[in-house]
Amino acid sequence: MKYAIRLKITYDYPSAVSDARHLLRVRPRDGGGQTLQSIDVAIAPRPGEHARETDFFGNGVDAIAFFAQQTELSVVMEAKVTVDRPPAPLDASPSLDAVADEALHGRSAEGASPIHHLGPSRRIAPLAALTAYVAETFETAKQPAGAAVMALTKRIRADFAYKPGSTSVGTTVAEAFAQKRGVCQDFSHVMIAGLRANGIPARYISGFLRTEPPKGQPRLEGADAMHAWVDAWLGNDIGWVGFDPTNGILAGNDHIVVAVGRDYSDALPIAGAFVTAGPQATDHFVDVVPIG
Incomplete structure (x- = not known):
């Protein structure tokens, strides 16, 4: 089965955030009955630093950092994945x-x-x-x-x-x-x-x-x-x-x-630390559509 997947994670900060660092684990894995055919991760605002890594458990990680103040964060992942996972015996x-x-x-x-x-x-x-x-x-x-x-x-x-x-x-x-x-x-x-x-x-x-x-x-x-x-x-x-x-x-x-x-x-799909004051609001949106 082939899927088109879209994940959107948003954060709204009432008080400006500074010195923010995050680890994103939002990329579908390749292997174990899955084939990752395409992937795009869009982050706004643009991070001051962005590195692709693989953690100890084999997960794809986007390590990002922001040095300028920000009042919101948006992460959008879009991928096409084929899944063929027969039932285990x-x-x-x-x-x-x-x-x-x-x-x-x-x-x-x-x-x-x-x-x-x-x-x-x-x-x-x-x-x-x-x-x-x-x-x-x-x-x-x-x-x-x-x-x-x-x-x-x-x-x-x-x-x-x-x-x-x-x-x-x-x-x-x-x-x-x-x-x-x-x-x-x-x-x-x-x-x-x-x-x-x-x-x-x-x-x-x-x-x-x-x-x-x-x-x-x-x-x-x-x-x-x-x-x-x-x-x-x-x-x-x-x-x-x-x-x-x-x-x-x-x-x-x-x-x-x-x-x-x-x-x-x-x-965690998003983890990290930042400096701010007051609460924050977050929202997650997921859409997984069969395309073949």
């Missing part, structure tokens, strides 16, 4: 114990290594009740690991309510698990924390969803903004597989990956 995956053992004995230190996605991170912390929730799901689902993780994905979809505005960007795993409602970021963090506590490597995925579904299929939750889901590592042979707990499905050809990391902090 979940029934052919190893047992949960085998996956956990392979992860612990891995020797790779690169960003995609499962060893970096087993323990706590900035937004992921163990929670006894959540660990038990996932262990119970795994016990009911039995083996293999892929089927067990899929059962957890569907259980989160059934047990948690998608309620935009009910949480904030700072909502913790414990808070999201307790209230059983939130948005894709919350559900992904809950699932990651539970998987890691049960020995399964898991990482956070930031990206896009197809805005309009194929004829006769329901619209997926989270398509109006940048979406988030989970990669679970299913052993050396299968590797990373995407699971979308917000919708209770595998991540397939409707999902376009932008950034990966241990949690949301590693995949």
